[in-house]
Amino acid sequence: MTIKILYFAALRDALGTSGESLALPPGVTSIGALQRFLAERGESWQALGPGHNVRAARNQRMADAGETITAGDEIAFFPPVTGG
C-alpha cells in the first residue's frame, strides 16, 4: 500500500524534504501511527515526535491522529497554521 506524504513550512525546512512516496509498513494504518513511524527514523525526523506541535491532513482535509489511512492517500504534516 503506497501513499504520498507532504511536509510544509517549518516542518519541511527541519526535515529537508517537501515530500515522499512511501510503501506503508505492516501495522501502520492510522495518521498517528504513521507519524510515530516517521519520527522513529531519528535525527531531524524527531520533529514529528512527541512534544512537537504537528497537524495533519488526509486527502486535503484536517485529520485527527486516529484517522485511518488507505492506499493512494495524500497525507500532509505541518505546523499549526498562521494565515489571515
Add this chain to the structure above:
Amino acid sequence: MLVSVQEADFDPGAEIVGLSAGDPDVGAVASFVGLVRRGNVGAEVSAMTLEHYPGMTERALHDIVTEASGRWQCDHVRVIHRFGRLCPGDRIVFVGVASRHRGDAFAACEFIMDYLKTRAPFWKREETPEGARWVDARESDDTAALRWGELDLRR
C-alpha cells in the same frame, strides 16, 4: 460563493461593490481586510512570505464558507487570500458577506475570519533584521475559533 487564493493584490472597494451588485434583496455588506503588520513580538518585520498548501487551501476555505452559510443567511460571500512575498501595509486577506440584515453579515464575516485563522493551511515566514523566522501559531486564534462552538469541517 467565490474563493480566490492568489499572489495578486485585490481592490477592497470593488469587492464590496461586487457583493451586492444586481441583487436588490441585499441589505447589508460586512467586510474584513487583513494587512501585514510592521511589528510582531518586538522585531521589525521588513517583509513576509506566505506559503500555502495548494488544493487543500481552496477546499478549506470553501468548507468554512459552507459552514457559515449554514449558520447565517449569507446571500453572497467573497474570500480572497494572498500568498507569496508581502511587505508591511500590504493587504493579505479579504472576507466579505452580503446578507438581508447586518446581524448575519457581521457574524458570518467574523466567523469566517476566525476559522480561516485556524483551519486554512497558510504559514507566514517573517524577514527581520535578525534573519527570517516562521511565525508561531497563537493560542488566542484557537480561542477565537472555539467560541463559535462545535463544527465539523471534514464532511
